[in-house]
Amino acid sequence: MIPRIIIADDHPAILHGCQVVLLNDSSFAKIQATVTSVPELFSALENHECDVLIVDYSMPGADMDGLQMLGVLNRRYPNLPVLVLTGEENLGILRLILEAKVRGIIQKNSDILCLPKAVRTVLRRGIYLNDALKKALAEAPRSTAGETLLSPRELEIVRLLASGKSPEDIAEILHRSIKTVSWGKNSAKRKLGIQSDAQLYQYYASLAKSTVEHAG
Numbered sequence: 001m002i003p004r005i006i007i008a009d010d011h012p013a014i015l016h017g018c019q020v021v022l023l024n025d026s027s028f029a030k031i032q033a034t035v036t037s038v039p040e041l042f043s044a045l046e047n048h049e050c051d052v053l054i055v056d057y058s059m060p061g062a063d064m065d066g067l068q069m070l071g072v073l074n075r076r077y078p079n080l081p082v083l084v085l086t087g088e089e090n091l092g093i094l095r096l097i098l099e100a101k102v103r104g105i106i107q108k109n110s111d112i113l114c115l116p117k118a119v120r121t122v123l124r125r126g127i128y129l130n131d132a133l134k135k136a137l138a139e140a141p142r143s144t145a146g147e148t149l150l151s152p153r154e155l156e157i158v159r160l161l162a163s164g165k166s167p168e169d170i171a172e173i174l175h176r177s178i179k180t181v182s183w184g185k186n187s188a189k190r191k192l193g194i195q196s197d198a199q200l201y202q203y204y205a206s207l208a209k210s211t212v213e214h215a216g
Contacts, residue, residue, distance in 0.1 A: 003119055004049050007034045008041045009056040009085055017112050018054060018085075025116040037061030038069060042076075050080060052119050054106070057086040057097065060175040065153050070100035081122035083115075091136055096152050098137075104128030150188055157184040161197070162204040 007018050015034045022029040033044040038061045045053070053073070057066040064072070066086075073082055081103040088094060089107075097105060103122040106115065111130055118128040129137070150158070153174075160170045167185075171178045189200055 002028070002030050003051040003123060004032045005029045005052050005054060005119065006032050006041070006044050006048060006050045007054045008036070008044075008059060009054075010036045010058075010060050011056075012036075014056070014085065014108065014112075018115060021113055021115045022119070028116050029119065038064070042072075045077065045080075052081050052083065052122060053077075054083045054085060054115070054119075057084050057088060058174065065174070065176075067096060067100055067152055070097065070102060074101045083118055083122060083128065093152055093156060094133070095137060098127075105133065107133065150191060154184050154188040154191070157181055158188050158200060158204050161185060162201045 032048040121128040
């Protein structure tokens with residue numbers, strides 16, 4: 001049976017690339033729908049049969065973050081294999097994505113050509129991760145005190161701030177208000193007992209260094 005697939009991503013180039021890769025593999029898949037927002041995604045799932053869902057981790061159009069969206073998908077469609085598309089590299093967040101009961105992670109910077117293999121893997125009830133990510137997750141420490149204290153959203157906001165993004169940039173990237181971004185930053189500082197933004201950035205730099213050292 002040809003697998004019926006729904007693809008959700010708000011970047012037209014990613015949507016097109018996924019379709020090309022899947023359809024060029026000897027007519028491997030039937031694309032039931034392509035959507036660019038969370039409301040469109042849930043509408044497509046209600047109106048189309050779907051054997052595998054390929055979904056971007058950061059989707060616009062709903063008052064929920066990526067982990068919340070995955071939680072809703074799991075509750076509504078517990079038997080639907082979900083492959084998550086993401087450019088995320090933080091191992092703590094990637095581990096949380098896996099713990100949301102998805103069946104695999106497709107990294108946008110390296111994995112798009114592996115989509116047919118990933119789909120076949122999850123249809124056989126396997127978990128798809130590329131070899132590099134599998135190795136990094138296996139070798140990295142489970143968590144650090146800071147990662148345990150911070151929520152995934154707070155950790156993501158701190159990471160983006162430390163990379164040089166402004167609150168306005170982060171609000172656009174995460175599809176949240178500037179007020180929500182500021183609240184997340186201040187909440188992270190309060191949990192960590194940090195007073196200044198500079199200390200917060202230093203904290204993330206040390207956390208990232210530790211993650212890289214254990215992953216390498």
